[in-house]
Amino acid sequence: MIVRTIAVLFGVVALSASALAFEGTYDASDRGMEQGAVITKARDGTYKVNVSVGARGCMGEFDGIGKVEGKTLIVRKPDKTDTCKLTLTQAGKTLSVKEDRCLTWHGASCQFEGTLRKQ
Numbered sequence: 001m002i003v004r005t006i007a008v009l010f011g012v013v014a015l016s017a018s019a020l021a022f023e024g025t026y027d028a029s030d031r032g033m034e035q036g037a038v039i040t041k042a043r044d045g046t047y048k049v050n051v052s053v054g055a056r057g058c059m060g061e062f063d064g065i066g067k068v069e070g071k072t073l074i075v076r077k078p079d080k081t082d083t084c085k086l087t088l089t090q091a092g093k094t095l096s097v098k099e100d101r102c103l104t105w106h107g108a109s110c111q112f113e114g115t116l117r118k119q
Contacts, residue, residue, distance in 0.1 A: 021090055022039050022041075022047060022066070022068070022073050022088065022090055022095075023039050023040060023041050023047070024038075024039060024118050024119065025037070025038050025039075025118070025119045026038075026039075026095045026116035026117060026118050026119065027116055027117065027119060028114055028115060028116045028117060030114070032055055032056055033053065033054070033055040033110055033114075034052075034053070034054045034055070035051075035052070035053050035054075035097075035112070035114050035116055036051070036052045036053075036116070037049065037050065037051045037052075037088070037095060037097065037116055038050045039066070039073070039088075042065075046065050046066060046067055047065070047066035047067075047068075047073060047075075048063075048065065048066075049062075049063070049064050049065070049066045049073070049075045049086070049088070050062070050063050051075075051086060051097065051112050053106050053110045053111065053112055054110070055109060055110045057109050058106060058107050058108075058109035058110035059106070059107075059110075060105050060106025060107060060110060060112070061105065061106075062075075062084060062086065062102065062105045062106075062112065063077075064076050064077050064078070064084075064086065065077075065078045066086075066088065071089065071090075072087050072088060072089045073087075073088040073089075073090075074086070074087055074088075075087075075088065083100075083101040084099070084100070084101055084102035084104070084105055085099070085100045085101065085102070086098070086099050086100075086102065086112060087099075087100070093117055093118040094115050094116065094117055094118070095115070095116045095117075095118065096114075096115050097112050097113055097114055097115075097116060098113055099111060099112045099113050
């Protein structure tokens with residue numbers, strides 16, 4: 001019984017530590033394009049997420065609320081009328097960003113997608 005309790009407690013601690021791992025400042029620079037993300041945990045367990053991108057002739061920024069689903073952080077606008085969805089996956093000190101229907105937030109010349117490094 002003690003071993004089972006310790007295993008359950010360890011699982012809860014590991015899950016909490018993994019969820020907290022999303023917090024931080026991330027950036028990337030590649031071929032003239034600058035990308036960034038700032039993620040902070042809110043009191044209600046969600047995350048406030050700001051992603052930005054800038055390149056010659058293109059600039060964009062998106063603020064949303066993220067919820068952990070499995071090993072990813074799914075980010076959307078709180079009002080749910082916007083269709084933009086960001087999927088953030090962390091691996092060590094890198095953050096992989098995938099986007100779906102976010103063109104209106106950055107235009108056609110750049111994108112939020114990419115791999116960012118934690119600072």
